[in-house]
Amino acid sequence: MQRIGVIGAGAWGTALALAATRAGRQTTLWAREQAVADAINGQHENPDYLPGLPLDPSLRATTDALAVLAAADAVLLVVPAQHLRATCATLAPHWRPGVPALICAKGIEQGSGQLMSEVAAETLPATVPLVALSGPSFAAEVARGLPTAVTLACEDQALGTSLLSALGSRSFRPYLSADLIGAEVGGAVKNVLAIACGVLEGRAMGDNARAALLTRGLAEITRLGVAKGGLPGTFMGLSGMGDLLLTATSMQSRNFSLGFALGEGKSLSAILAGRKAVTEGVFTAAAVVALAEQLGVDMPICQAVDAILNRGADVEQVVAALLSRPFRVELEH
Numbered sequence: 364m365q366r367i368g369v370i371g372a373g374a375w376g377t378a379l380a381l382a383a384t385r386a387g388r389q390t391t392l393w394a395r396e397q398a399v400a401d402a403i404n405g406q407h408e409n410p411d412y413l414p415g416l417p418l419d420p421s422l423r424a425t426t427d428a429l430a431v432l433a434a435a436d437a438v439l440l441v442v443p444a445q446h447l448r449a450t451c452a453t454l455a456p457h458w459r460p461g462v463p464a465l466i467c468a469k470g471i472e473q474g475s476g477q478l479m480s481e482v483a484a485e486t487l488p489a490t491v492p493l494v495a496l497s498g499p500s501f502a503a504e505v506a507r508g509l510p511t512a513v514t515l516a517c518e519d520q521a522l523g524t525s526l527l528s529a530l531g532s533r534s535f536r537p538y539l540s541a542d543l544i545g546a547e548v549g550g551a552v553k554n555v556l557a558i559a560c561g562v563l564e565g566r567a568m569g570d571n572a573r574a575a576l577l578t579r580g581l582a583e584i585t586r587l588g589v590a591k592g593g594l595p596g597t598f599m600g601l602s603g604m605g606d607l608l609l610t611a612t613s614m615q616s617r618n619f620s621l622g623f624a625l626g627e628g629k630s631l632s633a634i635l636a637g638r639k640a641v642t643e644g645v646f647t648a649a650a651v652v653a654l655a656e657q658l659g660v661d662m663p664i665c666q667a668v669d670a671i672l673n674r675g676a677d678v679e680q681v682v683a684a685l686l687s688r689p690f691r692v693e694l695e696h
């Protein structure tokens with residue numbers, strides 16, 4: 364598996380392309396914007412999405428997605444979650460049988476309530492093996508070559524093993540899992556919980572509250588993930604607890620920092636107007652709540668985030684409502 368194609372030249376696609384290059388792969392990156400492709404090829408930088416970080420000169424970018432697909436032994440799909448369906452639909456007629464699709468977006472599709480692998484399964488040919496890459500991984504740190512461990516979830520363990528060696532290096536360490544659903548649920552829901560943690564931090568509610576929210580948030584991820592068919596152990600791993608810990612405690616996170624600004628009293632529209640990068644939890648919050656209702660899963664923290672983002676609920680009142688919930692047993696079996 365020598366040639367890696369990356370679809371999406373935002374922060375994460377660019378960082379993953381660098382990781383693949385470092386692992387010794389010949390890597391081509393699809394950029395939606397001509398200026399981004401030109402900057403990667405000319406200045407060896409992606410000033411729009413990953414400013415200030417030098418890229419490997421061997422990394423090539425193009426705006427021709429079909430050329431990337433045609434020259435790849437494996438394809439990483441790194442567009443925002445709500446654009447995955449349209450992206451797959453464009454690529455589907457040209458996708459060669461057996462070439463795996465690695466889903467790197469973290470989110471749940473609005474409207475359908477589908478995980479990204481479900482969206483890909485519906486839009487790509489049945490001959491395309493689906494893999495999920497998730498886990499605690501800020502793009503800028505991966506791009507700088509700082510040590511990172513992620514989950515690579517793939518039902519076909521032989522394929523998974525060859526992808527580990529294709530993408531893995533000393534600084535980028537994928538761990539193999541067979542639980543695609545569990546890995547995806549963790550990656551999608553932690554973004555919504557990171558917004559909640561940001562709100563809490565923005566309101567200076569204390570370290571005890573943060574620990575409580577992280578732990579009860581993980582319980583929400585686990586309940587939804589198990590209801591969707593994921594394995595309980597997955598949520599204690601990199602794509603579950605690992606990514607929740609990272610994203611929900613760091614100002615590097617777009618989701619956490621958005622929550623922080625909300626907690627400080629800024630409006631959602633003002634925060635979004637000031638940023639170009641995608642903040643997936645904003646789009647996934649409503650989809651998580653709808654999916655949880657459909658599956659009969661209780662997710663009060665995600666509901667609270669959805670109420671603030673999408674129903675104009677007052678942060679103070681939402682927090683008060685969470686703190687007024689009835690006392691209950693900690694663990695459900």
Ligand SMILES: NC(=O)C1=CN([C@@H]2O[C@H](COP(=O)(O)OP(=O)(O)OC[C@H]3O[C@@H](n4cnc5c(N)ncnc54)[C@H](O)[C@@H]3O)[C@@H](O)[C@H]2O)C=CC1
Pocket residue numbers: 371372373374375376377394395396412441442443444446450467468469470500501502503639640641643
């Ligand atoms: N940045 C990070 O640290 C990490 C991001 N991810 C996930 O990767 C996915 C992509 O995120 P980033 O690269 O960070 O985004 P970004 O905000 O850096 O860049 C956005 C990307 O979306 C593309 N885009 C915009 N509209 C589009 C459309 N209609 N169709 C196709 N592409 C479109 C842009 O061209 C750009 O490549 C998200 O699901 C995110 O949660 C996962 C792990 C780490």
Ligand SMILES: O=C(CO)COP(=O)(O)O
Pocket residue numbers: 469498499500501502554557606609610615616617618619641642643
């Ligand atoms: O998924 C991520 C880290 O694993 C990136 O999180 P943000 O999108 O919140 O920056």
